[in-house]
Every structure is written in C-alpha cells, then in structure tokens.
Amino acid sequence: MTRLIIRKVAVLGAGVMGAQIAAHCANADVPVLLFDLAAREGAPNTVIDKALAGLKKLDPAPLATRDRLQHIEAANYDHDLARLAECDLVIEAIAEKMEWKLDLYARVAPFLKPDAIFASNTSGLSIEALAAGMPAAQRSRFCGIHFFNPPRYMPLVELIATSQSAPGMLDALESWLVTRLGKGIVRAKDTPNFVANRIGVFSILAVMHHTIRLGLSFDEVDLLTGPRIGRPKSATFRTADVVGLDTLAHVVGTMQATLPQDPWHAHFCVPNWLQALIAQGALGQKTRAGIYRKQGRQIQVLDLALRDYRDSAGEVLPDVEDILKLRNPAEKFAQLAAHPHPQAQFLWSIFRDVFHYCAVHLADIADNARDVDLAMRWGFGWAQGPFETWQSAGWREIARMVAEDIEHGHAMAAAPLPAWVFERDGVHAAEGSFSASAQQLRPRTGLPVYQRQLYPERVLGESPSPRGETLWENAGVRLWRRPDQDARIGIVSITSRMHTIGDEVMEGMLEAIARAERELDGLVIWHEAPFAVGANLQQVGEACRAGQFDLLERMVDKFQRTSMAIKHAQVPVVAAVQGMALGGGCEFAMHAAHRVLALESYVGLVEAGVGLIPAGGGSKEFALQAHAMAQRAAGGDVFPYIQNAFQTIAMATVAKSGLEAIQLGFGRAGDDVVFNAAELLHVSIRRARALAESAWRPPLPSRKVTVAGRNGIATCELMLVNMAEGGFISAHDYRVARAAATALCGGEVESNAQVSEQWLLDVERAQFVELLKTKPTQQRIAHMLETGKPLRN
Structure with a gap:
C-alpha cells in the first residue's frame, strides 16, 4: 500500500461541521483552506472569517491550542478555486442538499489535482449518487468520510465506498485518519444515514x-x-x-x-x-x-x-x-x-x-x-x-x-x-464478529496501521489483548513487559483506584526503577486513562486529622525522591500520558526523560484547589525552566519566566490538550503528541528504545540555579494584593499563592542568588507542610474528599 501524504486539506463549507473539521486538521499540523461563498458586500471572505472567529468561542474547544487557527486560511469559490490544486484531500461539508452538492462538484472538479482524494462529509445522502456528479476520471478517488460532531472529540469516522472507489485509496485514507487525526474508522455501506x-x-x-x-x-x-x-x-x-x-x-x-x-x-x-x-x-x-x-x-x-x-x-x-x-x-x-x-x-x-x-x-x-x-x-x-x-x-x-x-x-x-438470530449464541467471538450478509465471522482488518494499537478497543466476546509478562508488582504498581514488542523495555503501571499516588505507589515506583536499572534498557509509565489524579488525599487527610505532620513531611520527602528517581534513573523513563495527569501525576510526567502525550490529555498542577502547592518537584521544575530560559535571554533576568509559572500554579490551570500542556511548561518542545490514544504505548516503547540506543544519559542534579528570591516573591505579592482587594481571592487563597511564589522564587534569598536543585525541593516541601497545618487547607481537603469539588474558604 502506497503511503498517503497529505500536505494540505481543503474543506468546502464553513458551517459548524466544516469549520470544526478544518480546526481538527489544523490541530494535526495539516494546513487547511476553508472555502465558502463570497460575501455579496464588503470583504469577500466575511463568511469564512466569521466562522474562524467562532472557533475561538466554542465549548468544548475545537482548537487544541488557540494558535492552531493560523493554519487555516479563508478562501471563497469566486476567487480561490485555483488553489484547490494545492490540496491532497478535499472534504465537502456543505448543507445536506443533493442538488447543491452536485452543483458544487461540477464547479470545483476542474481545479482538483489529478491524484487528490475528494470526499463528502454527508451524514446520510447516497455516496453512489454523489459520485455520479464527479468526472469519470476522478470517481476512483471519491468516497464518503462522515465525521461526528464535535469532530475533535468524537472518535467515529464512517468511511463509505462507492462501486468505483479504489481499494488502495480507501486503505491509505483510513490509515491516515486513524493515526494523523486519531479516529476510529467504520466502513459503512452506502445506505441512508449509514451505520x-x-x-x-x-x-x-x-x-x-x-x-x-x-x-x-x-x-x-x-x-x-x-x-x-x-x-x-x-x-x-x-x-x-x-x-x-x-x-x-x-x-x-x-x-x-x-x-x-x-x-x-x-x-x-x-x-x-x-x-x-x-x-x-x-x-x-x-x-x-x-x-x-x-x-x-x-x-x-x-x-x-x-x-x-x-x-x-x-x-x-x-x-x-x-x-x-x-x-x-x-x-x-x-x-x-x-x-x-x-x-x-x-x-x-x-x-x-x-x-x-x-x-x-x-x-x-x-x-x-x-x-x-x-x-x-x-x-x-x-x-x-x-x-x-x-x-x-x-x-x-x-x-x-x-x-x-x-x-x-x-x-x-x-x-x-x-x-x-436463533442459530447462534451471540455475534462476537474470539475469531471475529458475525456478518449477516456473509453468514460468517469476520476478523478485524489487517491494515498495518492497526499493529500500532497494542490495546485496541475490544467488543464483548473478542479475544483480549495480551496482558504481558509481570516482572514484579506490589499493591500499587505493576512492572511488566510485552515480549512481542520489546522485551527489554519495561512498562510500569499504577494500579491504585483512579491511579492516585499513595505510599504503596511510591514504594512500587522506586522498586520498579531500581529493577529497570539492573535488568532493562528503558521504562515506560503507562496505564489506561487517567494517567494519575494526584496524591492519595485520603491518606493525607487521615494524617492531618491525626496531627501526624512529621509523617506527612516524610511522605512528601518520599514523593520528591520518587520524582527525582524518575528524572535521574540510569535508563530513560518515558511517561505515556492520557486523560487526566493532575497534581502528583503531572509532576511524575514532568520528571520523565520524555513525554508521549495523547492529544486528549488534561494536565495541570491543581494543588491550589485543596489549599496546597506542588511539592513533588513541580515547583522546582518550573524554577529550573525559568533559569534555563533566562540563561538564553539578554540580561538573564529569571522573573519574567517565573511569572507565567506562578499564574499557572496559583490559578490551578489545567491544559486542555497535550499540545497546550507543552505550551504551559508541563512538557517540552521535543515531546510527542499522539492523536490516537490507542497508539500511545506503541509510540512510547519505540521512544524509550530510541533513547536507549542513542546513548541517552540522565541529567546531573543542578547545583547552581539562579532564582528570583525575595524581589520575585514581592512582585508576585503585588498581583495578589490587587486580586484580594478586588474580592477575587480569599485570605487563604492569598496565603497559598504566596507559598507558591516562595517555592518558585527559591525562598527568602537574595534576588539572582544561586541555589541547588535540592534547596528548591526543601523550600517547596517546607511550604507544603506549613499549609497542611492550617485549618482552611484541612477543610478544603475534607470537602474535596466528601464532595469531589473544591471549597472556597
């Protein structure tokens, strides 16, 4: 099968679906020409410009980051049809009127590249009848491609062939949709409304x-x-x-x-x-x-x-x-x-x-x-x-x-x-699923793209995916491997409920890393979503009620040691992030050698919601980032880079996509963003192998980190004073945010002082424990445990 390369997409129709299909292509770094009718008065692209502006207001957001909008160009049928020759895939998404679609096809067909794929996003019209409106030479590259609304979030795309659609074209398009846009494909028959x-x-x-x-x-x-x-x-x-x-x-x-x-x-x-x-x-x-x-x-x-x-x-x-x-x-x-x-x-x-x-x-x-x-x-x-x-x-x-x-x-x-119906005991079995038209079981498609999905979504009765070989496990963690993929890349999975990080998880992670260093070439942190929702608040709340603050300090110290073990492991640790990676889960991911993030990853340091600050090394990692960026800037001032991190932590900002997580500093520019979450483990194992083969080595602990110090803390406080006076934050919000500023700025030291990485960990741990001793923070933890919602007090 020839690999399909799509360098540019055209979407015909800037309505709700067309604009959002364009947005999702832009999310995937595919530039888009978005077409619609030229305006009768004023600027010709008024209709499309309005649709593009609307993309920024929709909730849930069709754009993974707001800057994706720059990859969509407005175009109209009166002036820009010649630009269709730039496009490898053209998706028609105008209103569900057969005559309108056929009129449009006759108008655009002369401008298509000879090898371009032309697809209709119709939700139910006959694909065969639509194909008849295309020139005979182009019908082999015509099909239905039915996205579901909203296109970014709904996995399904129905792919519908005509009697003349080229099988190789359909296979290539399916493979592209699965990996590039992250879709689940169903080959539908050309019947009204499809499947x-x-x-x-x-x-x-x-x-x-x-x-x-x-x-x-x-x-x-x-x-x-x-x-x-x-x-x-x-x-x-x-x-x-x-x-x-x-x-x-x-x-x-x-x-x-x-x-x-x-x-x-x-x-x-x-x-x-x-x-x-x-x-x-x-x-x-x-x-x-x-x-x-x-x-x-x-x-x-x-x-x-x-x-x-x-x-x-x-x-x-x-x-x-x-x-x-x-x-x-x-x-x-x-x-x-x-x-x-x-x-x-x-x-x-x-x-x-x-x-x-x-x-x-x-x-x-x-x-x-x-x-x-x-x-x-x-x-x-x-x-x-x-x-x-x-x-x-x-x-x-x-x-x-x-x-x-x-x-x-x-x-x-x-x-x-x-x-x-009466001749069977069901329609799903280990060998496949029943086809009523063929009167036999059909196995899954053998397209190579699906070999990347090590744990695809299965239906009831199908053969389960291999569980893998367990190397070691405790009550919170399982260390295992897939010998059929790479026997020397270990996979560590958190097995606690909602993948919360308690004492048993930290013990397990430390042991898994130690074993990986002795016996393996690399390690991937992976399990089904969520990645991790943070520290085990139940354990924290019980210790607070018992007044066991020495125990809590030791617990935070172990959390920090676990994060640092991930960072300084003698084999590369890759975090495969899908779903929520909040609080401590985010900190584990931040310390990994590399992150492979599913597009739909929701990543953030949310400790402020329970009256705390990040203390598993998250504050420290932002301080290190600020130091590194300041070294490359004129004057070397650290604070401008601390300011954004302070707002992110104080506001408990959560990235709404893997791409945004990188923008906010929870990941790095070189991290991978995978659109199909079923490919996450495959890509992560390959990434760990590549790092191991490239003589990867862990970073040495930083001994000279320039910090913003007292002046940085004071500048952050100026923002807090204005918010407090405006009634936007409570007195305890102020205290929590100041603690975050103190951790990010390296504590009460002179501005531009140089401290060690361990110093930064000690400062954030001290601030964290002091907040735990306060009644408002204890009330916030209790309220979160009881209701699952944050308390404003």
Missing part, C-alpha cells in the same frame, strides 16, 4: 415513541437513558437539544424519504409536539430553548400536559433504580420486562426495539456486528453497543423475549427476527 445515525436516530425515535405511549416526562426519561444505562449524561432529549431539533427532524426526514420499505417506516416521522417547537423557532441549545430551556439558574423542561415549561424535577422509581444497579445483565432485563411500572416497561421496550431493529438490518447497513457496536460507542458515546448489550444478557433468552413481544404485537414493528 451510527441509522441506529442512533432510530433509538431516539423509539425513546420518543415509548415516552408518549407510557406517559413519561422528558426529564424523567433523560434520567433513565443517561449514565444509568451506559449512555452519555445528555441522555436523549438533552442530546436532541444539543444536536438541534431542526437537524434531528432533517435526519428523520431523510429516513422517511429514502427508506419506504423499512418495516419501521411508520415511526420515521417527527412527533407533533416536536414539529410545534421547530415552528416556534425553539430549536434547542442554539436558540436557548427547545425541549429544555434555562430561566435564570433554573433548568426548565417542556411539559406536554401543561403545554408549557416547568422546573425540571424528574426522579427514578426506587424499584427501577434497584434493578438498574444489578450486576447481572440477564437478571436486569428479566426484571425490567416483568415489572409493571411504566419506567421499567419503558426501559425494556427501548432496548427490545433497538435489538430488533439492529438484527433485521445488520445485513443491510454494516459488514458485521462489531462495526455496529463500535459505531455506537464512538459516534453516540454508548458504553456498550446494542449487540454487546444483547449478548451480555444471554443471547438466546433475549431473542426469545423479543420474538414473544413481536408475536404479541408489543414491538414497534411486526418484522420477524432473522433466522440467524
């Missing part, structure tokens, strides 16, 4: 149908269809508001118009109450009113009986709550189906009808059941796909229950379950 939207929109319609049938309220249903059943917090009706009620109606309309033979066709319609909202302009979140609206601080929900909004106050029946807490899926479904309450009947009904729909349509919409399940996980945020849920609950028994409901007219359609 995820076909199942997901039907699921929403089923929820709406049974909500009305059983007389439930919208907020009640959202309580039932969120995390309690493994779905996102936005559940069903809040999700509809976020997507846009008009957008949802459009997708439903596509199903109604293009699927006349579907046995569920009678349900492919927009309910009257939803049509009324759309007619009123209440389209959901974008118009600040839809099924829900916000009145002041109160969330209100539409009540069909009242024909008006009321305060949201749904609740789940205790009986149903108890059933949902059952660990055994088979028992859970049996009790839901048998329970007479509308909430229980509702839950059984929505699962039953989705199971029924998926079974009947598997052959039509997807190559195999795994693709359906991964599409729903990646595109709709379900914890399990529909076939996984069915199989986990007992395939044959659920099939019997569904068939019985169909026979008695309880299901939404009368179509019988396919014969294959």
